[in-house]
Structure formats: C-alpha cells, structure tokens
Amino acid sequence: MNKLELIYKTLLRTFGPQHWWPGETPFEVAVGAILTQNTNWGNVEKAINNLKSARSLSAKKIHVMPANSLSVLIRPAGYFNVKAKRLKTFISFLMKNYHGSMAIMKREDVHSLREKLLSVNGIGPETADSILLYALDKPVFVIDAYTKRVLSRHKIMDHDKAYEDFQELFHSSLKRDLKLFNEYHALLVAVGKNYCKPKPQCDKCPLNKLRPISV
DNA sequence: GACCAGGCACATC
DNA sequence: GATGTGCATGGT
Numbered sequence: 001m002n003k004l005e006l007i008y009k010t011l012l013r014t015f016g017p018q019h020w021w022p023g024e025t026p027f028e029v030a031v032g033a034i035l036t037q038n039t040n041w042g043n044v045e046k047a048i049n050n051l052k053s054a055r056s057l058s059a060k061k062i063h064v065m066p067a068n069s070l071s072v073l074i075r076p077a078g079y080f081n082v083k084a085k086r087l088k089t090f091i092s093f094l095m096k097n098y099h100g101s102m103a104i105m106k107r108e109d110v111h112s113l114r115e116k117l118l119s120v121n122g123i124g125p126e127t128a129d130s131i132l133l134y135a136l137d138k139p140v141f142v143i144d145a146y147t148k149r150v151l152s153r154h155k156i157m158d159h160d161k162a163y164e165d166f167q168e169l170f171h172s173s174l175k176r177d178l179k180l181f182n183e184y185h186a187l188l189v190a191v192g193k194n195y196c197k198p199k200p201q202c203d204k205c206p207l208n209k210l211r212p213i214s215v
Numbered sequence: 216g217a218c219c220a221g222g223c224a225c226a227t228c
Numbered sequence: 229g230a231t232g233t234g235c236a237t238g239g240t
Contacts, residue, residue: 037222043238044221078237082223124223144221189221197219 003156004173008180011187018186021134023048026102028057029135033127034086035077046076059100063091086122093120102135110138125163133185139178141170142185146192153195 001009022041023029028048035044050073051057062070070084077083091100097116098104105113110132117128125143132138143166152159157166174180 038220039222040220040238046238076237078220079235080237082235086223122223126222130221142221146221185221192221
C-alpha cells in the first residue's frame with residue numbers, strides 16, 4: 001500500500017463516507033462548482049436555494065435571464081457579478097455544443113471534454129474537474145486548496161507545485177476509480193478544514209508542530 | 216475588525 | 229514563466 005492509499009484508508013476510517021457532491025442533478029452540481037470558487041459552501045447553498053425558489057435553476061432559465069438579475073439571485077455566493085457572467089458563459093457553451101443537456105455532454109470523451117471545459121472563460125482546472133467527476137461521473141481527481149494544504153503539510157508535495165503535478169500524483173498512485181476519487185477528494189476537504197491556512201511564518205499555529213493525521 | 220472560504224482571469228514585469 | 233490584484237458575501 002502506498003502513502004496516498006494509506007492516507008485514504010485513514011481518512012475514511014476517521015471521517016466516514018462524505019456523500020458528495022451535495023447537488024440533486026448534474027446541472028445543479030455544475031452550477032455549484034462555479035459558485036463555490038473561493039467561497040464557503042454554505043453561501044453557495046443560499047445562492048442555489050434562491051435559484052430554486054425563483055424556479056430558475058435550469059439551463060434555459062439562466063440562459064435567457066439578464067446577467068444583473070442573475071447576480072441578485074446568486075448574491076450570497078459572493079463575487080456575484082463575476083459568477084453571473086461565468087454561469088452564463090458556461091451555459092452558452094452547454095447550449096451551443098450539447099443542446100443544453102448535461103446528459104449529452106456526458107457522452108463525450110473525457111480528454112477532449114476537459115480541454116473544451118478549460119477553454120470556457122471562468123472554468124479553470126478545479127472547476128472543470130469538479131464538473132467531470134461529480135456531475136459527469138468521469139474518474140478525474142480534483143485538486144483544491146485543501147488538497148494542496150494537506151499534502152504539503154505532510155511533506156508529500158511542495159505547496160507551490162502546479163495543479164497538474166498534484167493531480168498526476170493521485171492518478172499515478174491510485175486505481176482509476178470513480179467512487180474512490182469522489183470519496184477521497186471529499187475526505188481531503190473534511191480533514192483540510194482542520195489545518196490552518198499556510199503562511200510563511202506561522203509559529204502560533206499548533207498544527208504546524210503536530211502531525212494532524214497519522215499515516 | 217481581521218481572517219477565511221471546495222478559483223480564475225488579467226495585467227505587468 | 230512568475231508574481232500581484234480584483235472580485236464580495238457571510239461565518240467565526
């Protein structure tokens with residue numbers, strides 16, 4: 001068993017299954033992936049509930065909605081002007097190439113789809129991979145701030161390494177399995193919340209002197 | 216009041 | 229290619 005497999009085993013035993021992604025449909029998951037960029041999930045839930053209450057959580061509804069009206073609904077998620085534009089850009093992409101259907105998008109080969117998603121303005125690697133994994137059931141490992149924080153604190157990989165470097169480590173160390181990738185990323189978020197944000201000098205933080213998880 | 220939260224694009228050097 | 233900055237609400 002390698003180091004990453006051991007960490008997974010430890011996390012699953014400690015935290016239990018996380019039941020991700022908290023979204024009812026692939027489309028809702030994709031919307032959540034954009035709204036949660038650099039944002040607390042609780043705030044995203046408020047924004048999604050606003051969309052639901054307005055009966056506007058659909059590709060068609062958001063597509064025809066003026067950006068400033070959308071901004072009002074997603075306001076709790078922060079960066080609402082930026083995110084309104086990003087949501088509409090993603091949905092235009094969805095409309096144009098997949099008839100507005102996540103199910104049709106799902107049929108596409110994962111590699112070409114990932115490239116296309118990354119070419120959409122407002123969708124970077126984490127958002128693209130979150131959509132691929134949690135909305136479209138593609139076995140792609142999602143790297144986020146917590147993943148980098150946990151791995152760098154345990155000296156497994158330097159915090160400043162690129163997204164693709166972290167992702168490659170998971171891909172090469174683990175069986176390429178949808179369920180595993182889904183659960184592992186969610187567990188890293190769960191444990192990551194217990195680590196303070198890395199700063200150049202943080203001698204006050206006790207977690208810097210401890211081994212927060214045993215591997 | 217400071218700090219943080221499941222990023223990304225863009226400007227500048 | 230690396231580094232800095234704007235975007236913004238809501239909880240602790």
